[in-house]
Structure formats: C-alpha cells, structure tokens
Amino acid sequence: MERVQCWEVFALMSLVIISAFVKTGEAQSKSFLINCGTNSSVNVDGRRWVGDLVPDGNLNLSSPSIAASTAALSDSSNFGPLYETARFFTESLNYTFEGIHGNYFVRLHFCPFSFGNYNVNESAFDVVANGLKLVSKFNVPSEISHKNSNSQSSGSNSSSFFLIKEYILPINMDVLVVEFLPVKGSLGFINAIEIVPIVDKLFADSISRVGDNSVNLSGRSIQTMYRLNVGGSEVKSNQDSNLWRTWEVDFSYMFTANAGSEISNSSNITHASANDSSVAPLLVYETARTMSNTGVLEKRFNMSWKFEVDPDFDYLIRLHFCELVFNVPKQRIFRIYINNRTAADNFDVFERSGGINKAYHQDYIDAVSSKTKTLWIQLGPETAAGAAGTDALLNGLEIFKLSQSGSLAYVEPYDSTGNSVGNSKTKILWEGIGAGVTSVVMLGVIISFIYCFCRRQREKLSGTKNNSPGWRPLFLNGSILNNSANGKRATGSQYPYGSVASTRVGKQFTLPEICAATNNFDDSLVIGVGGFGKVYKGEIEDGTLVAIKRSNPQSEQGLAEFETEIEMLSKLRHRHLVSMIGFCDEQNEMILVYEYMANGTLRSHLFGSDLSPLTWKQRLEACIGAARGLYYLHTGADRGIIHRDVKTTNILLDEKFVAKMSDFGLSKTGPALDHTHVSTAVKGSFGYLDPEYYRRQHLTEKSDVYSFGVVLFEVVCARAVINPSLPKDQINLAEWAMGWQRQRSLETIIDSRLKGNYSPESLKKFGEIAEKCLADEGKNRPTMGEVLWYLEYVLQLQEAWMCTNNAENSFSSSQVLGVLKEAAAEKKQEPHSLDEDTNSGGKMVCQE
Structure with a gap:
C-alpha cells in the first residue's frame, strides 16, 4: 500500500514538472x-x-x-x-x-x-x-x-x-x-x-567597444534604429520568417551612392555558425556592395553610410558579411571605420567566416556624444595591402541603441510642442527678468569702475604725445607684460585669458627691434592694409623674414581684436594656420609678428593684380589647405573656435603655395555643450556673411562654412564678391554664381584663364560642394570635415584627368583603366577617413 502511494506521489510530481516546462515553453513561444x-x-x-x-x-x-x-x-x-x-x-x-x-x-x-x-x-x-x-x-x-x-x-x-x-x-x-x-x-x-x-540568442553577453574595453549587454534593452540589406532590394517582414524583420535598401543612406557597386550570388549560402540561424535571413547575404574604384593609383576611397541618431547613447553596430566571389583568402582585405575611428584593420571576410558563401557577422559598440547626432560607418582599403586586396565588401548593416539609465527615450533640449507643466513658463520668465536686472546692475558697476580706472591712467599719461583720444595701451589693462626693454614679463602679471605662463605667446619684441626690422615702418615695405592697421614685411635679427602687423590707434578693432589675436594664436598650432612669432607692447604700440607668407593672399592670385593666375589644381590645393585649417579650428579645441572672417584675403600662401588661414581678431570660442550657437553681434565682411547669422545673431561653425562657400565660388569665377559696377543680378557673387550652379552651368562663368585646363567632372563636384555650403539654413550645410572630404575627392578627379591627358607619362593597362574608371563615374566616394593622415594632400602621382 505504501509502495502504491509512493508511485502516486512520484507520478503527480512528474506531471507538475512536465506541466511547468510546457507552460514555460508556451510563454516563451x-x-x-x-x-x-x-x-x-x-x-x-x-x-x-x-x-x-x-x-x-x-x-x-x-x-x-x-x-x-x-x-x-x-x-x-x-x-x-x-x-x-x-x-x-x-x-x-x-x-x-x-x-x-x-x-x-x-x-x-x-x-x-x-x-x-x-x-x-x-x-x-x-x-x-x-x-x-x-x-x-x-x-x-x-x-x-x-x-x-x-x-x-x-x-x-x-x-x-x-x-x-x-x-x-x-x-x-x-x-x-x-x-x-x-x-x-x-x-x-x-x-x-x-x-x-526571440528563441535563439541574438547578441553575445559582451561586445568590444571601438578603441576601448568590452561592454556587458546583460539586462540592457535595445532599440532598432536602422536595418539595411546592403546592395539588394528591400526584404519584407514575411521574407524573414523567424523574426519578421524588415530590411531597408541602403542606397539612401550612402554618402556617395555610386561609391559601392552591387553584386549578388545565388549559390547556396550557409551560416558560418549553426548558432547564427536567427541573426539574419540568408536572403540578406545573397547581395552585397563592393568598392567601385579599386583601380585608383592612390588607395584613399571608402564606402560610407551616414545615419542620424540620438546623442548621448551607446550604439551597437552589426555588420553582415559573406564572401560571394573569392574562394581563397587575402583577396579582399579592408578596414572598418566607425565614427572616423578604426574599428578593425586587415579585415578578411573569407578568413573570418571560414570560406566562400559563409554568412558571418561582426559586432561593435561605440558612443555618440552630446555634440553630434551623426553616426558614420565606412569601409575602405587596407593601405598596407597589395593591389589585389584593395577592395571592401558589406552585405547587411544594423544599428541598435542601447538603454541608458533605465531609458531608451531621447528628450530634446527644448520641447518641440511648446507645452509646459504648471506655471513653469511664468517661473522661467520671472527668473529671466530677475537675472536680467541683476546683470544690468552688476554691469553698470563694472563699467563705472573700469571708466574711473582708465580715466586716472590717462590723466597720469596725459603728457605723452603719442597718446590719442580714446587710446588704451594694453599694459594699462593689466594684460600681459611690463614695458621693460629687456622683454621680461612683469611678475605676477596676468593675461586676460589666463596666466602668461600657460600660453605660447612667442617672443616679446622691443620697439627698437621692430623699428629695425621695418626700417622705421617704411611705407615701401607695406604688404597689406586692414581694419587693424598696416602690415609690413620685415627681417628680424636672425635673418628670418616676418610679417609685422601694426595697429592703428584710431582703428575700431583696436584692443579687443589685438587681445583676441594673441589669445587665439597662443593656443593654436597647425600647418594650415599662420603662426605668430611674437608681439610688441611698448609706448602705446600694439604690434603682432607673424611668419612671412611669400606669395601673399589668395585673392591677389585670383584678380586685382598682375600676378600669374593659379592653375585649377593650385586653386584646389589652396582651398583644401584653408579647409584643413578651418577644420582644425572647429575641432581642435574642446568647444571649437569659429573664425568669423573667412575670405580670400585671410587665406595666405607661403613660398610653396601652401594655404594658411590668418587674422583671428574676430574669432569666437564655440558654443558650450548645452547650447547650439553663440549669441553675438554681427561681425565679418560683407558678401561673405552667413545670412542666418546676420538675421538671428546666432553664430555657429556653419557660419564659417557659408563664408567658405563664397570663397569657393570666388576661386572659380576670379571676381570680387561684391561689385556695384556690374548689372544688378551680378553684383553679389554668391547669388549670381548660385543661379548658374543650380542650372548645372557653372562652367559658363568660370575664370576664362582656366578654360581647357580643368577636369569638367572636378568642376561639377566642386560646384556641388559650394552649393551645399551656401544653404540658407546652417543645419543643411555640411561640416567643415565633410567639405574637406569633398575637396580632396575633387582634387583626385583633377589629378586623374591630368594623368590621362599627359602624353609624356605611360601607364600599364590596369593603371589607365583605374584612372578612367575613377574620372568617369557619375558619383564617387569621399577620400579617406578622418583618422588617416590629413596632411598628405591627397596627391595622385602619374607613375612612369
């Protein structure tokens, strides 16, 4: 009897366990x-x-x-x-x-x-x-x-x-x-x-972060941002029978659509790992994109995809690969860039997947900062690979946002609906009024103190003949140095933006040294005149040629621009920015000493002088040099620096025609992390001014981009940006050139001295990037980094055209084919990723 009861208990427990498993399975499925x-x-x-x-x-x-x-x-x-x-x-x-x-x-x-x-x-x-x-x-x-x-x-x-x-x-x-x-x-x-x-496991527990340690995904929620079938048509949900996912076409997300050629293979494709059966349908792996321009002489082109994402989140990037062509390794080796950083090099799909027609995926994690809403995925040639291995391949792409602090929601800094809770608007209004009144009172006290102080100082110096009304020598503001002839800094003196010891202000010249270098400011040595004053060519004691900018006491720029120029140049060093050698602050003189730029301004080589005109290639190289300098300004500091006075007279050329940006007197530090712009009075040069900045007094890096777009049209047309003597529709260069560009007829107004000596394809792409720069709204303009990519690509087109039209150079058939393929393609991809060497100039060399 007891034995029967034991069997009954055992059977009952078994039923309970089986039932639990069944219910669990039902719940899971x-x-x-x-x-x-x-x-x-x-x-x-x-x-x-x-x-x-x-x-x-x-x-x-x-x-x-x-x-x-x-x-x-x-x-x-x-x-x-x-x-x-x-x-x-x-x-x-x-x-x-x-x-x-x-x-x-x-x-x-x-x-x-x-x-x-x-x-x-x-x-x-x-x-x-x-x-x-x-x-x-x-x-x-x-x-x-x-x-x-x-x-x-x-x-x-x-x-x-x-x-x-x-x-x-x-x-x-x-x-x-x-x-x-x-x-x-x-x-x-x-x-x-x-x-x-999701029955099968889709993600590993730990995934490598680009350039950093691994990230644990355990327990984190995920949002799908993008899912693309690269190189193929849309995969509808009913074609992904396991998980009913939709795979978009990738074409609209490509930075340059024709940079990748579509390929397909209907062979039997299998997953490299049996555990990956749910990762993606095999249909995704049957198509791919490969590079369109593998035959170029310089391996500097990428396939790029650009995505808008929410800032301040981590993103998981899943790349799907399947080698469809080669049946041996080392035939297709490439690099993977994520947000312009190398995520993988020497990437060989064949070796990683284990053969041809093997579906394989690779995951990466990268963070998007609060400064950007853009995520770049780029595949490009491995520079160390041989000529046969310069291709890249991608079959599919997914981007997932990872939860952060228990949320996947992105909250805009400002409520786009205009709604608020309670009396928050009233509260903010009164807080603003209170802060405004307090600020006005404090500002009044400060101005009164400064006025009284400066008045006392002027009275002390009233016997000095050189003192002009309203002139405030720099040392009176406790700025930099004393007036000692030996050039030693005053003990404990402070520079307006920090201690002198923490800045690289260069040498302090004495006034006799400056007079000796300029032959007592001989007008025959004047090489330029601006709002600040005259610029002289000089030779300092060690024989170095320099440019010496002497301020005009009646100049409206005066002290503020002088201090800004020193402050900016003391912390900026770049091959494409004019370097400051030193300064002089004696006897009410304010003088800056720069490296000498032998070939003067870019404008002087375009029009208004008897100098030899620049070739189209030289003009492109000058634009690229200036773009590199501006890109460094925008990204080299924590908050970036906005030049605010980009024009051809502020782009100087050295003895080798290397272009450098100059004149930083109007420059501004970029907006803080929680702001989109700098609110400031409008300054700059008429004809180059960003209309959005002019209307709203909101200064951004895109204001420099607009001005640079005007420079690009000035380089093409070789005429002044404002010329009142011309017919009404031609007075403003930007408006006139944009009219022709929108008709895709920019060659109609090109500098006549360039006729027959430029690549039509390069001019076409040049006009396109200039047009993008002049978009009415800053948000629709490219960044300076993107402008730089475009211009390097335009230079590649010009050099390819020059190579194919140079009868003195002979090529192998493969080289000629590569160059022709590069120059003839309707659309190309931008040059190398930003983590490559940006000082190489993107040169293409015609091989003997």
Whole structure:
C-alpha cells in the first residue's frame, strides 16, 4: 500500500514538472499580434492580427480610449489593412500582456489619419514598457516627415506615411505592460502592437567597444534604429520568417551612392555558425556592395553610410558579411571605420567566416556624444595591402541603441510642442527678468569702475604725445607684460585669458627691434592694409623674414581684436594656420609678428593684380589647405573656435603655395555643450556673411562654412564678391554664381584663364560642394570635415584627368583603366577617413 502511494506521489510530481516546462515553453513561444481600435481581425503579411477588443484572457486593455477607423489605405509595405484602424487616447492607456517571459521583439505601428475632432499633428505622448521609457513627447507626423526628408536628401525618391518603432526587451516578470501617456492637453494613438519571441540568442553577453574595453549587454534593452540589406532590394517582414524583420535598401543612406557597386550570388549560402540561424535571413547575404574604384593609383576611397541618431547613447553596430566571389583568402582585405575611428584593420571576410558563401557577422559598440547626432560607418582599403586586396565588401548593416539609465527615450533640449507643466513658463520668465536686472546692475558697476580706472591712467599719461583720444595701451589693462626693454614679463602679471605662463605667446619684441626690422615702418615695405592697421614685411635679427602687423590707434578693432589675436594664436598650432612669432607692447604700440607668407593672399592670385593666375589644381590645393585649417579650428579645441572672417584675403600662401588661414581678431570660442550657437553681434565682411547669422545673431561653425562657400565660388569665377559696377543680378557673387550652379552651368562663368585646363567632372563636384555650403539654413550645410572630404575627392578627379591627358607619362593597362574608371563615374566616394593622415594632400602621382 505504501509502495502504491509512493508511485502516486512520484507520478503527480512528474506531471507538475512536465506541466511547468510546457507552460514555460508556451510563454516563451507566445506571440501577440494586436490590431488596435477594433473587434475584428485581419490577415496581414501571412499572419493573423487580432482586434484589441476581441476577448483574450492574456490581454487586458485599460480605458478610457476611442476606437477609430478610416478608409482603405494603399500601402506598399503590405500593412495597409492593419493601418485602417487605430486607438486614440487623451488619458493614460495600458495594454497588459500576460504569460510571456524571456527576450521579445516589441514593435509599435503608427499611421496617422484624421478622425473626428482629433488632430494627430498635435499628438504628443510617452510610451513606457515595464517601467522602461521608450519614447518621450512623441509626435508621429513630425518624425515621419523628418524621416522622409532625410531619405529624399540622401537620394531616395520613396516616402512612407507610417512608422514602426522596434525594441528588443528582456521580460522577466511573466507580464508586459505597455503604457501610453499623453502630454497634458494633448492626445496619442496606436495602430498595432506586435510582440514576437526571440528563441535563439541574438547578441553575445559582451561586445568590444571601438578603441576601448568590452561592454556587458546583460539586462540592457535595445532599440532598432536602422536595418539595411546592403546592395539588394528591400526584404519584407514575411521574407524573414523567424523574426519578421524588415530590411531597408541602403542606397539612401550612402554618402556617395555610386561609391559601392552591387553584386549578388545565388549559390547556396550557409551560416558560418549553426548558432547564427536567427541573426539574419540568408536572403540578406545573397547581395552585397563592393568598392567601385579599386583601380585608383592612390588607395584613399571608402564606402560610407551616414545615419542620424540620438546623442548621448551607446550604439551597437552589426555588420553582415559573406564572401560571394573569392574562394581563397587575402583577396579582399579592408578596414572598418566607425565614427572616423578604426574599428578593425586587415579585415578578411573569407578568413573570418571560414570560406566562400559563409554568412558571418561582426559586432561593435561605440558612443555618440552630446555634440553630434551623426553616426558614420565606412569601409575602405587596407593601405598596407597589395593591389589585389584593395577592395571592401558589406552585405547587411544594423544599428541598435542601447538603454541608458533605465531609458531608451531621447528628450530634446527644448520641447518641440511648446507645452509646459504648471506655471513653469511664468517661473522661467520671472527668473529671466530677475537675472536680467541683476546683470544690468552688476554691469553698470563694472563699467563705472573700469571708466574711473582708465580715466586716472590717462590723466597720469596725459603728457605723452603719442597718446590719442580714446587710446588704451594694453599694459594699462593689466594684460600681459611690463614695458621693460629687456622683454621680461612683469611678475605676477596676468593675461586676460589666463596666466602668461600657460600660453605660447612667442617672443616679446622691443620697439627698437621692430623699428629695425621695418626700417622705421617704411611705407615701401607695406604688404597689406586692414581694419587693424598696416602690415609690413620685415627681417628680424636672425635673418628670418616676418610679417609685422601694426595697429592703428584710431582703428575700431583696436584692443579687443589685438587681445583676441594673441589669445587665439597662443593656443593654436597647425600647418594650415599662420603662426605668430611674437608681439610688441611698448609706448602705446600694439604690434603682432607673424611668419612671412611669400606669395601673399589668395585673392591677389585670383584678380586685382598682375600676378600669374593659379592653375585649377593650385586653386584646389589652396582651398583644401584653408579647409584643413578651418577644420582644425572647429575641432581642435574642446568647444571649437569659429573664425568669423573667412575670405580670400585671410587665406595666405607661403613660398610653396601652401594655404594658411590668418587674422583671428574676430574669432569666437564655440558654443558650450548645452547650447547650439553663440549669441553675438554681427561681425565679418560683407558678401561673405552667413545670412542666418546676420538675421538671428546666432553664430555657429556653419557660419564659417557659408563664408567658405563664397570663397569657393570666388576661386572659380576670379571676381570680387561684391561689385556695384556690374548689372544688378551680378553684383553679389554668391547669388549670381548660385543661379548658374543650380542650372548645372557653372562652367559658363568660370575664370576664362582656366578654360581647357580643368577636369569638367572636378568642376561639377566642386560646384556641388559650394552649393551645399551656401544653404540658407546652417543645419543643411555640411561640416567643415565633410567639405574637406569633398575637396580632396575633387582634387583626385583633377589629378586623374591630368594623368590621362599627359602624353609624356605611360601607364600599364590596369593603371589607365583605374584612372578612367575613377574620372568617369557619375558619383564617387569621399577620400579617406578622418583618422588617416590629413596632411598628405591627397596627391595622385602619374607613375612612369
């Protein structure tokens, strides 16, 4: 009897254990496909989507909310029937899913349509899943519009009217609660919710960070930002039968669309590892992009993809590879760059995957700082590889955002909806008024103190003949040095921007030394005149030629620009910035001493003098040199430096025609991390001024980019930027040249001395980058780094054209083919990544 009872107990326990395993399996494999706002179900992409009003013991829908419907939609994504209904809400709405556990794809479908008195354009809501914030103050129409505008600006003609937000969430509570929380006074809506289990492991526990240690992914939630089928057509959700993912076409995200050629292979492809069967459908690995220009003489071209992302998050970048052509290793070796840093070198897909037609993926993690919203992925030639191995290949690309501090939501610095909670606007207003009044009082006290101090000093020096009304010698402001003839610094004297010891101000010249160098400021040695004063050619004691800038006491620039020039040049050193050798601050003189630039200003070689004109190649090299100098200014310091007076007279050429930026008297330190611009009075040169800066007094690095765009057109046309003697439509160079550029007829107004001596392709690309620089809004202009890439590429085109037209040089057939291929392609990729040597000049050499 006891034995029978034991068997009964054992059997009962076995049933309990088996039942638990069965339930666990059911929970793990259970999917939810919810058609919101209806009690009916629809079949979409081969799956049945159940209405959220259909009774289901595992789904609980809170109220209040409103079911809405619209007419049938035409939708190329096959989701049309799903988007004909939606659930609108003006108060908190919860969807509770029970009986699920493990890792899940959670996809939220949004397709705005008009319904009753509800205006979806004014929608703003948060979405939270099990306490994890997914989006904040979310406005669907604006995000769709932003996505479409980015796609069209990248070259895609397609646009969508729906949006899918995809997340990968670890669910450890056997329940998932998705909360929709409208901003006060606003509304929200949802069309469909998709919850799909992830049976196989998609990510490793630890992934290497670019240039740093590994990152632990355990327990972190993930948002899918981009998923691309590189080199192939769109892979729809019903073609990814395991996880129902959609893979976009990569074309619209390429920086230069024709930099990569599409290839395909219908051979049987298998995963390199049996554990990777869910990583991506094999369809993704059947197509790829390879480099279009592997035959160039200089291996400096990349395939690049550019993505907009949210700042201040870590991103997981997954690259999919499958060698489709070569059946032996070391035939395709390349580098991988992420955000302009090398993520991998000597990358050989064949060796890593284990052979041809083997699907393989590689993961990296990199952080995007608060300063940028851009993520670059680049594949380029391995510079150490032989000629046969200069190609690169990519089959697929995914970018995932990793949760941070329990959130995946990015909150804009300023609320785009204009809504606020409580009386915050009133509070901010009164705080601003109070701060303003306090600032005015403090400013008045400071100005009164400075006025009294300077007045006393002027009275002390009233017997000095050289003192002009309003003139304030630098030493009176406690700035730099005493007036001792031996050039020693005054003990404890402070420079306006820090201690003298911490800056590289160069040599302090005595006034007799300056007089000797300039033959007592002989006017025959004057090599330039500006708002600051005259510039003299001089020779200092050791025989070095220098440029000596002597301030004019009546100059409106005066003291502030003098101090700014010293402050900037004391902390800047770059091959493409004019170096300051020293200064003189004696007997009410303010003098700066620079390295001598033998070939003067860029403008003097373009027009207005009898100097020999520069060739097209020399003009390109001068533009590249100036761009390098400006790029260093914008990125070399923590907050960057904005030049604010970019023009051809401030681009100087040395004895070898190397271009350098000069004149930093108007320069400004860039905005702080939590600001987008510097608010300041408008200064600069008419004709070069950024119209956005002029209208709003908001100075940014893009203001320099605009001015540089005017310089580029000036280089092409060789005429003044403002010429009142010309017909009305030609007075302003920027407007006149842009008119011809938009007609793609820039060659019509090119400097006649260049006719027949330039590559039409290089002029075409040159005009395109100048046009981009002159965009009305700064956000639509490229960065100076991107301008530099374009110009280096333009120089490559010109040098290739010169090589093919130089009968004195002979090439092997492969070299000629490579050069012709480079010059003939409609669109090319930008030169090397920024972590390569930017001082090499991108030279292409015609080999004997």
